[in-house]
Amino acid sequence: MKKILAAILALTSLIVMCACGPKVELTTYAQFKAAAVETEVTVETYVQAKQSWWNDKATIYTQNEEGAYFLYELPCSKEDYDKLTEGTKIRVTGHKAEWAGEVEIIDSKFEILSGSYVAPVTDVTGVLGTDKLIDYMNMKVAFKGMTVEAYDETGAAFAYKDPEGKTDDLYFKVSKDGQTYGFCVEFYLCGKDTDVYKAVEALKVGDKIDLEGFLYWYNGANPHITSVKAAQ
Amino acid sequence: MKKVLPLILVMLVFLPALVSCHGSHGMLEFQMPETFDGSKQYELVFWAKNDTNKIQTKVYTDAIASFQELYPNIKIKLSLYGDYGRIYNDVITNIATGTTPDVCITYPDHIATYMTGENTVVRLDEVFKDEKYGLHGSELKFDSPGFDQIVPQFIEECKIKDGYYAIPYMRSTEACYINKTFVEALGYEIPETLTWDFIWEVSEAALAKNGDGTYKLNGGNVMIPFIYKSTDNMMIQYLKQAGAGYSTSDGEILIFNDQTKEFLQTVAAHSNGAFSTFKISSYPGNFFNAGQCIFAIDSTAGATWIGSKATHLDIPKEDLIEFETVVKMIPQVNPDAPYMISQGPSLCVFNKKDPQRVLAAWLFAQYLLTDTVQITYAETEGYVPVTLKAQETAEYKEYLSRAGEDNDHYYKVKIEASELLLKNRQYTFTTPVFNGSASLRDAAGQLIENTVKSVRRKETVDDAYFVKLYSDVNALYRLDQINTGESVMQKALGKLPKTAVFLLVSLGAVWTLIAAGFIYRVVRKKRAEMREKT
Numbered sequence: 231m232k233k234i235l236a237a238i239l240a241l242t243s244l245i246v247m248c249a250c251g252p253k254v255e256l257t258t259y260a261q262f263k264a265a266a267v268e269t270e271v272t273v274e275t276y277v278q279a280k281q282s283w284w285n286d287k288a289t290i291y292t293q294n295e296e297g298a299y300f301l302y303e304l305p306c307s308k309e310d311y312d313k314l315t316e317g318t319k320i321r322v323t324g325h326k327a328e329w330a331g332e333v334e335i336i337d338s339k340f341e342i343l344s345g346s347y348v349a350p351v352t353d354v355t356g357v358l359g360t361d362k363l364i365d366y367m368n369m370k371v372a373f374k375g376m377t378v379e380a381y382d383e384t385g386a387a388f389a390y391k392d393p394e395g396k397t398d399d400l401y402f403k404v405s406k407d408g409q410t411y412g413f414c415v416e417f418y419l420c421g422k423d424t425d426v427y428k429a430v431e432a433l434k435v436g437d438k439i440d441l442e443g444f445l446y447w448y449n450g451a452n453p454h455i456t457s458v459k460a461a462q
Numbered sequence: 463m464k465k466v467l468p469l470i471l472v473m474l475v476f477l478p479a480l481v482s483c484h485g486s487h488g489m490l491e492f493q494m495p496e497t498f499d500g501s502k503q504y505e506l507v508f509w510a511k512n513d514t515n516k517i518q519t520k521v522y523t524d525a526i527a528s529f530q531e532l533y534p535n536i537k538i539k540l541s542l543y544g545d546y547g548r549i550y551n552d553v554i555t556n557i558a559t560g561t562t563p564d565v566c567i568t569y570p571d572h573i574a575t576y577m578t579g580e581n582t583v584v585r586l587d588e589v590f591k592d593e594k595y596g597l598h599g600s601e602l603k604f605d606s607p608g609f610d611q612i613v614p615q616f617i618e619e620c621k622i623k624d625g626y627y628a629i630p631y632m633r634s635t636e637a638c639y640i641n642k643t644f645v646e647a648l649g650y651e652i653p654e655t656l657t658w659d660f661i662w663e664v665s666e667a668a669l670a671k672n673g674d675g676t677y678k679l680n681g682g683n684v685m686i687p688f689i690y691k692s693t694d695n696m697m698i699q700y701l702k703q704a705g706a707g708y709s710t711s712d713g714e715i716l717i718f719n720d721q722t723k724e725f726l727q728t729v730a731a732h733s734n735g736a737f738s739t740f741k742i743s744s745y746p747g748n749f750f751n752a753g754q755c756i757f758a759i760d761s762t763a764g765a766t767w768i769g770s771k772a773t774h775l776d777i778p779k780e781d782l783i784e785f786e787t788v789v790k791m792i793p794q795v796n797p798d799a800p801y802m803i804s805q806g807p808s809l810c811v812f813n814k815k816d817p818q819r820v821l822a823a824w825l826f827a828q829y830l831l832t833d834t835v836q837i838t839y840a841e842t843e844g845y846v847p848v849t850l851k852a853q854e855t856a857e858y859k860e861y862l863s864r865a866g867e868d869n870d871h872y873y874k875v876k877i878e879a880s881e882l883l884l885k886n887r888q889y890t891f892t893t894p895v896f897n898g899s900a901s902l903r904d905a906a907g908q909l910i911e912n913t914v915k916s917v918r919r920k921e922t923v924d925d926a927y928f929v930k931l932y933s934d935v936n937a938l939y940r941l942d943q944i945n946t947g948e949s950v951m952q953k954a955l956g957k958l959p960k961t962a963v964f965l966l967v968s969l970g971a972v973w974t975l976i977a978a979g980f981i982y983r984v985v986r987k988k989r990a991e992m993r994e995k996t
Contacts, residue, residue, distance in 0.1 A: 267918070268915070268919045268920075270919070284551070285551075325915075328743075329742075329743065391544070392519075392544070397542060397543065398544050449777045449781075
């Protein structure tokens with residue numbers, strides 16, 4: 231009997247010890263927003279899109295049910311990068327940073343967790359040009375019923391950053407209710423062979439379009455567009 | 463003999479395979495052909511960088527068009543990159559697969575790494591001197607500069623180890639762009655030569671706040687008085703000015719010294735608001751133009767983006783404020799013995815199996831030194847032409863004399879930035895180039911970036927911190943492997959496959975057997991002859 235009791239006690243202790251592993255204190259999105267730059271944060275979030283991988287560093291758009299986090303140069307092997315598909319749950323510990331207005335997490339580390347979530351697209355057309363837009367920073371968003379404007383004095387509907395090799399971003403301008411906004415097809419996110427890159431190359435001034443993308447920030451809103459379609 | 467023949471046959475079968483596999487190792491050194499074959503068609507690949515400046519792209523395309531008119535059998539395919547790091551990375555990858563571009567704009571630090579592939583980059587010493595196709599050669603269809611007409615400092619920067627492996631394309635330096643209006647509002651006068659002490663003092667004074675938390679100087683919520691774009695240059699130039707170690711010419715790492723630590727301690731003391739970097743905060747020019755920065759240190763090649771009347775703008779127009787911009791040499795340790803970096807792109811020519819193709823590439827590279835290309839490209843930014851020939855043309859002198867006539871081609875800040883280098887060329891320097899010098903440069907910047915971040919994150923920055931910082935940065939950039947470890951190229955190529963190792967070992971064994979057999983037969987023959995004689 232003593233032996234049985236001792237075995238039960240040992241087993242119980244083991245279970246308790248396992249349950250009492252290091253507790254991770256997660257940062258909520260509200261806490262993240264309120265935190266000062268350089269604060270260490272730990273978030274559980276889900277990969278929505280991957281921008282690039284280079285030199286063992288990945289740049290990734292992520293979002294959970296509360297808000298979005300842009301992970302800049304996350305140390306990541308190519309093997310792990312390939313595992314990060316849309317919806318993959320990850321836990322990220324890093325530092326909040328702000329670069330040209332873009333709030334991001336840098337100097338971080340991550341682990342892949344079980345679970346999946348693909349964020350819905352939020353229509354932010356109504357808050358374009360208002361102070362509320364910043365609340366949607368880095369989220370997967372949509373802009374509907376936009377009109378293509380001339381990008382520059384040449385009257386072109388878009389501009390290449392590298393017109394010769396097409397190895398870089400595409401820029402274009404769209405308007406709504408008399409206000410014009412600059413949008414971008416980020417080359418590492420959507421290269422020249424993607425539908426969105428080709429769709430922007432086919433744009434004409436005056437076209438009415440619906441757009442989707444990630445609400446990146448660069449000295450103001452600078453959405454990284456992933457989809458361009460004729461307005462519904 | 464019957465036994466030896468199969469061995470030779472085996473070797474003949476395997477040797478070419480061994481030679482051709484695994485990248486472009488073993489390419490023969492380029493020899494200048496007697497004449498250029500104008501009947502053969504060449505499509506050359508040219509990798510270049512543009513600074514988000516459409517006019518620069520046009521200079522390239524115009525140069526290509528006019529070159530192709532002169533040499534209709536040469537077609538140039540241009541690929542533009544956004545940064546030098548990507549070019550470097552792609553070249554390394556393409557050396558491994560034998561698909562390098564023909565001509566590439568790059569930095570000498572990077573060329574030193576490319577050179578770890580045997581004869582990958584064309585050595586230019588003899589090429590320069592070639593009577594027909596060398597610099598100012600008799601058979602050229604354009605007026606290229608002679609060797610003596612290239613600015614001596616700039617061509618010397620292209621000397622790596624024992625020879626020239628590049629030609630300079632453009633040169634720039636760093637400038638300190640100053641909001642004079644702010645400096646004077648704080649009660650200071652800008653000295654003729656800036657010192658670090660002056661910048662730190664004014665920067666701290668600019669942090670004074672109103673009761674509501676806004677900055678007294680600009681009335682706003684944002685003020686980073688001093689922002690440095692390239693922290694690797696910041697460290698390198700400080701060490702040079704202070705007479706402290708950085709590296710020796712053959713790659714001995716000297717950067718982890720007490721003066722480096724002293725400088726980092728100073729940086730740390732001002733990282734609670736007075737100082738930041740491009741990597742941490744963003745482009746200095748953007749803060750500068752918005753009246754949120756007093757001292758912006760950036761390349762003279764970015765001068766068109768700086769000032770309240772800047773030609774190019776990266777922030778909303780409504781964020782611009784009016785102020786007077788002054789362009790000065792970077793801050794100095796000793797104003798009487800100033801030092802500033804010489805930087806800027808160079809051109810290297812990659813070796814190929816067909817010497818005619820290499821000659822075609824060399825002709826194009828050399829064409830980029832002609833006056834029109836040099837002047838038009840230099841005028842797009844605060845660059846200077848690398849040839850005295852171009853610098854001394856009436857056209858270029860007139861351009862310089864018209865500073866401030868408009869805010870575009872004759873933008874004052876841009877021309878003053880070019881003049882800064884033209885007038886102070888004697889104070890410029892470059893760092894030693896060796897395989898691994900690019901990593902050392904990155905490490906130099908990382909020391910500052912880490913220190914600033916640590917202060918901002920309220921970490922303890924003390925002696926123990928710097929011991930760990932040195933160790934971390936040393937490990938991150940593998941600086942301890944620069945002389946003894948495997949090269950970047952070896953890493954790019956990877957380990958030899960087992961089959962190749964087996965074949966190489968077999969080959970060695972076969973050669974040994976052949977040699978042994980040969981010696982055995984010679985000895986036996988000699989003995990037989992001696993026996994016959996006796």
